Amino acid sequence: MSSALVAFCFTVHLTVRALITTSVQMLLMAKAKDAPTMAAASNHSAFNLANAGGAWLGGLAISAGWGWASPSLVGAALGVVGLGLAFMGGFMDRGGGRSEVITGAQREQAVASQSQSG
DSSP states (O other): OHHHHHHHHHHTTSHHHHHHHTHHHHHHHHHOTTOHHHHHHHHHHHHHHHHHHHHHHHHHHHHTTOOTTHHHHHHHHHHHHHHHHHHHHHHHTGGGOOOOOOOHHHHHHHHHHHHHHO
């Protein structure tokens, strides 16, 4: 995750490259068609919780007497777990087909057409 954050620092000003480095956020918003902003906010909250949890686990490793370098091993282990979860989520989502990103204007048109037909 750290490498993605560093890469985003250098790509944020270039639209195409910024979209490539924010693929997780874009995928999440595409999957949450009915509430993309809620999904984006939840994703951001999850990152904050993971950041705090990783620091806490690193502190536990130091407290356990594993040494000052042990948080790097904890971080590596958490990275492997996260990668495994990402692969598992991708595998479980394979049958769902491709999702399209719905913009605010498209949503308004869909709501307007539903209210006219109903």
